[in-house]
Amino acid sequence: MGKRRKGIAGGLSAWLVYAAVALFVVLVGGVFLSVLLNSFAVSWFGGWLPDGFTGKWYAFAVDEFGLWNVLLVTLIVALSVTGISLLVGVPAAYALARRDFRGKSLVLGLLVLPLLVPPITYGIPLATMLYEYRLAGTLIGVILANLAPALPFVVLVMTPFIEQIDPNLERAARMMGAPTRRVFTRVLLPLAVPGILAAGLLVLVRTVAMFELTFLTAGPNSQTLVVSLYYAAFSAGIRPGQSIDAMAVIYMATTLLLLLAALRFVNPVNMVMRVRD
């Protein structure tokens, strides 16, 4: 493997790319910094910097938006969705990775579709349906709605991962007389742990960030952070902008923490592989 890198295609095009990326970084940095500064601002009208700094908007967010309750709901929803989709999705991924059967491509198609169709298209009928079963507005309703895209996601991420685990290991265990359950818990599961962790964290992040489905199915007491943040921003004017910014910073800190945890297990490049090629 030669180490030299020669032939950078065209100096001008390189500069254009770097300039565009620099503009993007300035844009994102500026957006983030202005929210962060404003969330600590006493007031900020037109100057380069706020008129003074205070931490009171975070206290305001805790009191006014019921932050602890919202965080608790977010945690319950995200963990339940992750737990259930792993529990149901990993065995399904195992079956898809190891077996060929009639209608397999139909099953795969059925699993890709919820990830391709925008959530709002099945979210509105799903919400209507949940209303009829009196589940809309409850935690269970929100969890069920979020499972619709989360479960296919787990199956599609886990299938290639299980495919690359050598089936001979399972065969060897079986040959030595281990029953199926033992093969699963002692051989397959330990080998699949990195994939399960990665899939689980990605589903956790996606569920925390899932706006549409939660928005359509949540009631006043089952709002996750992203939905109550949207309501806060939507009713801007009633509440000071700084308190919304404080909530937005808290939201970002939450997802950033989750993503940093995920990055320990997954290369950022694989983070967005939502649909397997």
Place this chain on the structure above:
Amino acid sequence: MTGAAQRSKAGPRWGIDARLLIFLGPALLLVLALFVYPFLYGVGVSLTPSEGREGIFSSYAAFFGDARERASIWNTLRIAIPVTAISLLLAVPLAYRMRRPIPGQRPISALFVVPMTLGVVLVAQGMLTFLGPAGWFNKTLMGMGLVEEPLRLVHNYIGVVISLIIAEFPVVFLLLLGYASGIDPNLERAGRMLGAGAWQRFYRITLPLMMPGIAVAAALSFVATFAVFPSAVMVGEPAGSTRVIALAAWQAAYERFDFSMASAIAITMAAIELLFVAAILFIRSRLYRGPSTGGKG
């Protein structure tokens, strides 16, 4: 004897048996109950005329018959297509440049993960402050004497496009980086040995091999931007040029409580979107599909 021999054979088994159902059944049931059934239910509701209308396609007719409602399709495409195109135009050269492990590649790609954590509300709030008439961006431009009046960058079409590029560009870039770094460097070396210039190597070797990835990224980015509505409300002009189709569906359902109309809009939306994805995947299927790893030896 034959049965036992067959069982121990390594090849795939084709039958559907109890074990397969135990493993696959629960997942299929959940997808059927939470996705397929609601979707079909939505189709049913959209075909059930609501009060004051008659005929099974009346909700669709009402949607397509109303100029303001119909315009939401165009409003959405006018946002989704440029956002996808701009994200690709930025991401393809950048991913190409970063396709070999260079020092600091991981931190740089991690840097592009950060915008994914911001969330649509933070981006919207930040844009209102940063890009607003009195924000740092306009202040700087005016301070440098580049513009006389502050640029109008929020509460309009441009605002929505910018906020969606912030959300989509990192995703597209990371996806393409995965594809670009999977291409065997020997292919380009061979091209160089045969006398191809830098531009020719990119255009004739790497770009065609990245095409499948570009198609997938384009499809995913289009899907994500087509469905969006929070940013269309917060940094756009939701009563006018950025009244997107998802917003039209939401307003029909929860402002007018016309669930038949809302379902009709939602189904129309899914149909248009799947049509675009199918077109992208069709184009992709006609392109080179083969190993990008090169031969050994």
